[in-house]
Amino acid sequence: MTPALVFDLETIPDAEGLRKLNGWGADVPDAEVVERALAARREAVGHDFLPLHLHKVAVIGCVFRDDQGLRVKTLGQADDPEAALLAGFFKTIERYTPKLVSWNGSGFDLPVLHYRSLIHGVPAPRYWDMGDEDRDFKFNNYISRYHMRHLDLMDLLAKYNGRANAPLDELAKLCGFPGKLGMDGSKVWEAWSQGRADEVRAYCETDVVNTWLVYCRFRFLRGELDRTAYESEIALVRDTLSASGAPHWKEYMAAWDAA
16 A cells, blocks of 8 residues: 555744845834734735744644554644644655545645745755656656645645635535534634634644545546445544544544434
């Protein structure tokens, strides 16, 4: 089995970068730096979604599936520096060369990882290989949009048409899966700044599981899994989460049973 790695980022505004770019001194607290930047962004473009290079990676959530089973986790610890999270993610790619699966990874997660890795100087030769070192990567690599070594499931299902994109939360629920539980990306900065990092990390884990479940359904659609194999994958997810005992997985399983 080729290992599969489903990934998702939770990001917060890069207060240090915003301070540097705007010439604000160290006397300006991070919270005020962010509020100034968000207010300026709203005035300039009508919303406060910052450019991708100013999104600091706070959490990287992963589902990893290989011959050994299924693991769900967030990389590192809540207080780890951003560069350590980035290095941990790309180290997994260096070691396993997994198939990457995401929801809007091409539109958000991977560009953020690219910019933030550039800022911190985090090397990732396997990820960036486009055939220079491994000939197989010339025809199937992580970078090219239409290759399958990275599958942006949202992009593919929409036939690469942004007007046809669907929200993961709604699609997961329509497929009978739990979807999001009380948080979304717009609430991450508020929760993080209030010291609720564990809540954000738990939310990110549920999001990658939602993506994995929809991906399993997609594999069934395209004939990669037959009915028995598909049901076995879903049962593996249920068994793995039920065995955890963590509060967010108890809530997730209750929502799944009620779906």
